[in-house]
Amino acid sequence: MSEALLDIKDLTIEFGSGSQPLRVVDNISFAVSLGETVGIVGESGSGKSMTALSVLRLVPEAARVSGQIIFEGRDLLKLPKREMPAIRGKEIGMIFQEPMSSLNPLMTIGDQIDEAIRLHEDIPAPERRKRVLALLRLVGMPDPENRLSAYPDQFSGGMRQRVMAAIAMACNPKLLIADEPTTALDVTIQAQVLAMMLDIRARFNSSILLITHDLGVVAEICERVVVMYAGRILEDADARSLFSNARHPYTQGLLRSVPTLNDTRKRLYQIPGSVPPAGTIKAGCPFRPRCSVRMERCAVEMPPLRTYDPGHRVACWATAEAAA
Amino acid sequence: MARYLFFRLLDMVPTVFLVLTMVFIAMRILPGDPALVALGPNADGGQLEAFREKMGLNEPLGLQYVTFLGNAVRFDFGHSLMSDVPIGTLIANNLPHTIYLTIASVVLGLVMGIPFGVYAATQRNKLPDSALRIYSLIGYAIPDFYLAAVLLIVFSLNLGWFPINGEGSGFWDGLHHIFLPALTLAMLKSAFLGRLTRTSLLEVLGRDYVRTARAKGARESRVIYRHALRNAMLPLSTGIGISILATLSGSVAIELVFNRPGIGRLLINAIQERDYPVIQAGVMMFAFFVILVNLAMDIVYLIADPRIRMKS
Incomplete structure (x- = not known):
């Protein structure tokens, strides 16, 4: 495996104070290598978006973040606050989930992309304009010359997400974080945006950290997958072995819940129960209440992430017992 | 358009x-x-x-x-019953003073209120925020004529920094004369506008596009002034319109206390003297003023917000 570009170690994010803080991300560790595309999969409330935001230190002010987020050898969490803007947009670009509300309604598309360049690079306006046009072409915007002076409200969700991608890629960042980039879009537009991301990856050779709840999206573009549940990592594997040989009962359940075209069953499988609200699981494995293979030990002690095959980590007592 | x-x-x-x-x-x-x-x-x-x-x-x-x-x-309002002067002349002599006072107090009120509101919003729940809360509370509670009298006693009578009454002659003397009356209205306006700025800015600071601006690498000052405040100005401009209109009722008391010419004083005198045609004209001037300010605010919206511009 090549050198890690982003190495997250023991990341914990908590809200509230006193003896009972709300822990939305609980002691997670994973890495993204140069040029690698890693997907974080999880349901709403699994802490995946908070994890993504914490890399750029954009979590809400009330959140307490501990652990290490090492990017190119520097711990971003230890960096003085005033040094973060130089990293945001320049070294790490980010695309958000809500294309409809993530662009400033009072600024033209051209100005918003241009700003992303101007904030980090001192180049004359005509050259910036050329770069903006090139970016718009890259993200598949038709007729970019005439779109520069348009406002976000004149665009559809898919087009706005393309503009967001152009902003994120404006300074050719080493890492692109995409937080549910396709969730708010129609299925056909989703496919277009995914194709665009594959295109971006091919041209820039950027690493991508993709946050999603959609296993289809993961299968499409990710090389490695981190499965999160209630703030913890339950499984971390390369995409191929995850889809062919999922070891955690939660991941297995997720894969069984994906509809297929030649499915003859009347009802789609679903994992019983729902994700526990953050902070309600005090001890043991957070998936235990919904798990079909739970054991007594699961209620007492959170299973550690154990490496099985090279690069395949699973946090489950039942898996450990089966392997032993 | x-x-x-x-x-x-x-x-x-x-x-x-x-x-x-x-x-x-x-x-x-x-x-x-x-x-x-x-x-x-x-x-x-x-x-x-x-x-x-x-x-x-x-x-x-x-x-x-x-x-x-x-x-x-035809803007022919007849003649004053008391002085037999054409009312058009009365208005022409008095209206500019009220407009001047309105502009001066609104500009001063904005200069005081908006930065205060921005500062309070960025220092939420800290000392500047509490200071604004108290300032606004006093501003809402204190009557304009009382504040005018207090300022007059302190700065004109006791300290002698400003003239006691009149409108002055020439630009600088006029500015010297208008300062205290404008300050009186501006303090009340800034109490209102400061609070409104804080509220709208806090609302906007939670929006997704503000997060996008930060994710681009914009520094906090740029995030606030270039992205957030411009968006917060839209709801704020309605408040500014209301505040301009409040000058009208304010001018009645202020022009009396500071003994300045103006539509407010003209109207009060006319009511005391039962000068019906003048009252009639004064009320109509106030009504037209309200209509014009509303129109102006609509145009401001049209210019500031591309979403409204596109629809029209």
Whole structure:
């Protein structure tokens, strides 16, 4: 495996104070290598978006973040606050989930992309304009010359997400974080945006950290997958072995819940129960209440992430017992 | 855009018409005989009759109404009963002072209120935020005439920094004279606008596009002034409109306390002297002022917000 570009170690994010803080991300560790595309999969409330935001230190002010987020050898969490803007947009670009509300309604598309360049690079306006046009072409915007002076409200969700991608890629960042980039879009537009991301990856050779709840999206573009549940990592594997040989009962359940075209069953499988609200699981494995293979030990002690095959980590007592 | 403006102006016609009609009715249903009130109890029958004839009060009501409308449209408000000066002249002499006071107090109020609101929003729940809360509370609670008197006593009578009354002559002297009256209104405006700025800015700071600006690498000052405040100004401009209109009621007291010429003082004097045509004209001026400020605010919205511009 090549050198890690982003190495997250023991990341914990908590809200509230006193003896009972709300822990939305609980002691997670994973890495993204140069040029690698890693997907974080999880349901709403699994802490995946908070994890993504914490890399750029954009979590809400009330959140307490501990652990290490090492990017190119520097711990971003230890960096003085005033040094973060130089990293945001320049070294790490980010695309958000809500294309409809993530662009400033009072600024033209051209100005918003241009700003992303101007904030980090001192180049004359005509050259910036050329770069903006090139970016718009890259993200598949038709007729970019005439779109520069348009406002976000004149665009559809898919087009706005393309503009967001152009902003994120404006300074050719080493890492692109995409937080549910396709969730708010129609299925056909989703496919277009995914194709665009594959295109971006091919041209820039950027690493991508993709946050999603959609296993289809993961299968499409990710090389490695981190499965999160209630703030913890339950499984971390390369995409191929995850889809062919999922070891955690939660991941297995997720894969069984994906509809297929030649499915003859009347009802789609679903994992019983729902994700526990953050902070309600005090001890043991957070998936235990919904798990079909739970054991007594699961209620007492959170299973550690154990490496099985090279690069395949699973946090489950039942898996450990089966392997032993 | 031109089309929108045309229809917006067309929209004003019924409003103006309604205002004129209400003024006409109000003046006619007031108790008492205008002639008797105007000439006093010592006037004899002949004088009263001559007065009614002169003012057209003997005409049928419908004809009076039409004449009234016709004169109003031509900005002919008749003559003052007390001084016999044409009302157009009275307004021309007084209106500029009120407009001047309005502009000075609004500019000062914005300069004081908006930065205070921004500072409070960025220091939420800290000392500056509490300071703004207390300042606003006092601003909401204190009557304008009282604040005017306090400022007058402190800065003019005791410290002697500012003239006690009058409007001054020349630009700089005028500015010296207008400072305290404008400050009085501006303090009340900034209490309102500061609070409003804080609220709208906090709301905008939670928006997704503000997060996008931060994710691009914009520094906090740029995030606030270039992205957030511009968006917060939209709801704020409605508040500024309200605040401009509040100058009208404010000017009545302020012009009296500081003994400045202006529409407010003209109106108060006219009411004291039962100078009906002047009251009528003064009320209409205030109504037109409200209509014009509303129009101006609509145009500001149109210029500032591309979403509204696109729709119209």
